[in-house]
Amino acid sequence: xxxxxxxxxxxxxxxxxxxxxxxxxxxxxxxxxxxxxxxxxxxxxxxxxxxxxxxxxxxxxxxxxxxxxxxxxxxxxxxxxxxxxxxxxxxxxxxxxxxxxxxxxxxxxxxxxxxxxxxxxxxxxxxxxxxxxxxxxxxxxxxxxxxxxxxxxxxxxxxxxxxxxxxxxxxxxxxxxxxxxxxxxxxxxxxxxxxxxxxxxxxxxxxxxxxxxxxxxxxxxxxxxxxxxxxxxxxxxxxxxxxxxxxxxxxxxxxxxxxxxxxxxxxxxxxxxxxxxxxxxxxxxxx
Amino acid sequence: xxxxxxxxxxxxxxxxxxxxxxxxxxxxxxxxxxxxxxxxxxxxxxxxxxxxxxxxxxxxxxxxxxxxxxxxxxxxxxxxxxxxxxxxxxxxxxxxxxxxxxxxxxxxxxxxxxxxxxxxxxxxxxxxxxxxxxxxxxxxxxxxxxxxxxxxxxxxxxxxxxxxxxxxxxxxxxxxxxxxxxxxxxxxxxxxxxxxxxxxxxxxxxxxxxxxxxxxxxxxxxxxxxxxxxxxxxxxxxxxxxxxxxxxxxxxxxxxxxxxxxxxxxxxxxxxxxxxxxxxxxxxxxxxxxxxxxxxxxxxxxxxxxxxxxxxxxxxxxxxxxxxxxxxxxxxxxxxxxxxxxxxxxxxxxxxxxxxxxxxxxxxxxxxxxxxx
Numbered sequence: 001x002x003x004x005x006x007x008x009x010x011x012x013x014x015x016x017x018x019x020x021x022x023x024x025x026x027x028x029x030x031x032x033x034x035x036x037x038x039x040x041x042x043x044x045x046x047x048x049x050x051x052x053x054x055x056x057x058x059x060x061x062x063x064x065x066x067x068x069x070x071x072x073x074x075x076x077x078x079x080x081x082x083x084x085x086x087x088x089x090x091x092x093x094x095x096x097x098x099x100x101x102x103x104x105x106x107x108x109x110x111x112x113x114x115x116x117x118x119x120x121x122x123x124x125x126x127x128x129x130x131x132x133x134x135x136x137x138x139x140x141x142x143x144x145x146x147x148x149x150x151x152x153x154x155x156x157x158x159x160x161x162x163x164x165x166x167x168x169x170x171x172x173x174x175x176x177x178x179x180x181x182x183x184x185x186x187x188x189x190x191x192x193x194x195x196x197x198x199x200x201x202x203x204x205x206x207x208x209x210x211x212x213x214x215x216x217x218x219x220x221x222x223x224x225x226x227x228x229x230x231x232x233x234x235x236x237x238x239x240x241x242x243x244x245x246x247x248x249x250x251x252x253x254x255x256x257x258x259x260x261x262x263x264x265x266x267x268x269x270x271x272x273x274x275x276x277x278x279x280x281x282x283x284x285x286x287x
Numbered sequence: 288x289x290x291x292x293x294x295x296x297x298x299x300x301x302x303x304x305x306x307x308x309x310x311x312x313x314x315x316x317x318x319x320x321x322x323x324x325x326x327x328x329x330x331x332x333x334x335x336x337x338x339x340x341x342x343x344x345x346x347x348x349x350x351x352x353x354x355x356x357x358x359x360x361x362x363x364x365x366x367x368x369x370x371x372x373x374x375x376x377x378x379x380x381x382x383x384x385x386x387x388x389x390x391x392x393x394x395x396x397x398x399x400x401x402x403x404x405x406x407x408x409x410x411x412x413x414x415x416x417x418x419x420x421x422x423x424x425x426x427x428x429x430x431x432x433x434x435x436x437x438x439x440x441x442x443x444x445x446x447x448x449x450x451x452x453x454x455x456x457x458x459x460x461x462x463x464x465x466x467x468x469x470x471x472x473x474x475x476x477x478x479x480x481x482x483x484x485x486x487x488x489x490x491x492x493x494x495x496x497x498x499x500x501x502x503x504x505x506x507x508x509x510x511x512x513x514x515x516x517x518x519x520x521x522x523x524x525x526x527x528x529x530x531x532x533x534x535x536x537x538x539x540x541x542x543x544x545x546x547x548x549x550x551x552x553x554x555x556x557x558x559x560x561x562x563x564x565x566x567x568x569x570x571x572x573x574x575x576x577x578x579x580x581x582x583x584x585x586x587x588x589x590x591x592x593x594x595x596x597x598x599x600x601x602x603x604x605x606x607x608x609x610x611x612x613x614x615x616x617x618x619x620x621x622x623x624x625x626x627x628x629x630x631x632x633x634x635x636x637x638x639x640x641x642x643x644x645x646x647x648x649x650x651x652x653x654x655x656x657x658x659x660x
Binding site for chain 2: 198206
């Protein structure tokens with residue numbers, strides 16, 4: 001049976017389409033449609049076309065405050081996960097000589113993921129709390145008189161929880177691109193007289209760029225799209241973009257929430273495309 | 288003799304990775320300044336390990352490495368004045384040709400202007416000027432090799448170390464690049480140490496060939512000496528071009544030994560002053576191009592050895608014909624007959640022939656033991 005060329009191409013991508021269309025394209029469309037509807041105030045939607053929902057979101061000073069908070073947490077989390085992720089990956093790839101040991105240590109990095117996100121986050125509370133381990137230890141040692149307040153239910157606690165949850169998303173792609181660096185390339189640099197710092201700066205960082213970009217996308221999109229960690233760890237002190245439209249949903253303001261969601265999606269898409277512009281991610285995936 | 292800056296001396300050089308097996312076993316060798324030296328041997332014979340120890344990418348377990356009379360063990364590569372060209376080149380994949388070649392200068396902190404001036408001169412030398420802005424992945428194998436060579440040479444080393452520099456290239460390019468290496472070595476006038484498993488490459492390039500086996504040197508010397516007068520069976524077989532076979536000595540007349548087995552009764556081999564006595568089993572080598580073929584029953588000149596045999600296969604090689612014979616049982620026996628001579632009276636498979644050679648051209652081989660010089 002002769003199948004036309006375009007038909008075969010469609011067949012090739014059909015498994016992906018079967019997943020993407022119902023689980024990604026359709027929900028986005030539903031949200032997009034809802035964002036231009038009006039609400040009757042009781043959870044019902046009035047089919048119409050209005051940009052008023054976007055207008056409300058974009059003109060509210062609250063939106064900009066929320067974005068400022070969320071971007072702040074994103075940048076802090078990104079910075080610390082990158083720092084940790086890069087050096088953990090570097091250690092595993094270039095300092096652990098025995099490949100079996102490297103894989104073992106790599107697996108240990110994933111151990112925290114054997115428990116749920118929420119448990120991992122909540123487990124910080126007895127550690128950071130007012131009567132938590134850190135505060136009582138410092139009090140007993142006489143280093144402080146009053147318990148440190150900033151440890152829990154603060155921006156600090158939010159960043160700690162995010163970094164704890166997301167460092168692995170940096171380690172994996174950076175490890176992956178570092179593991180592909182030919183050891184002889186590093187030796188060639190040593191041969192040319194490069195110091196350890198030179199090698200890091202001129203060879204390893206540029207060659208891990210795609211891994212760094214991939215990890216950054218993971219971390220940034222997760223933090224931007226999360227509200228739960230911010231809510232719990234800040235003790236309600238900090239709000240987040242997603243947290244705000246979660247509130248809208250709980251008061252049945254679906255169109256407003258949908259408009260916020262679309263705006264966030266667009267912002268994330270712009271961010272990701274900017275990151276992708278700086279590196280050739282296709283190389284990382286296909287090689 | 289004065290020690291020159293590019294002289295290399297290896298003294299009792301030993302390497303063991305695990306403390307149990309030694310991959311390099313007490314090597315002693317002197318490579319003169321400005322020589323083109325090839326380490327030749329099968330994979331796993333320790334030749335690359337020796338190169339990496341000279342380069343400073345591997346520490347010896349024991350022994351000394353002297354370059355220009357100075358012990359360099361423990362020094363970093365730059366302090367040794369060596370540069371290495373890596374197998375499959377190990378070019379920096381994210382840097383273009385110019386930055387690859389100028390990398391060492393950048394490390395030394397040269398200003399961009401000085402760096403580019405020196406780098407461009409080197410780029411011109413290896414004829415890559417038009418490709419200076421390309422990335423390594425956009426270059427052919429031969430061009431990559433030239434970049435690697437230029438990158439190694441730009442530091443003006445006194446010794447250039449090359450690890451299988453031609454193995455990534457196809458046959459035709461390999462021959463061209465061989466010439467290029469030779470030209471570079473003459474231009475730079477520095478010591479080249481080249482590791483290869485190809486005997487063709489080694490004898491074509493080297494002033495000095497070092498044949499290695501399991502961490503030991505079997506023979507070291509000029510290419511022609513090693514090829515024409517191999518020391519033992521291993522060297523003869525590895526370099527090829529020789530028929531090697533064993534026989535038990537029946538009698539010694541003057542300096543000629545003769546053999547007991549009926550098949551070898553017409554063979555005589557000069558033994559010179561070697562300690563060979565009746566009853567010993569000795570290895571003999573006869574160059575394949577020294578062997579001639581005659582029809583049985585023809586007269587054979589005096590002082591000529593011969594073997595009766597049958598033609599197993601004939602391979603036309605262009606300028607000569609390779610005739611395989613079943614003369615010596617287990618060992619293969621091959622005659623390289625000049626093309627014109629062969630076709631005057633061609634032999635067919637299955638023909639009975641006599642393989643002949645002047646007795647004085649056969650060589651007695653040393654019993655296979657390591658050279659302990």
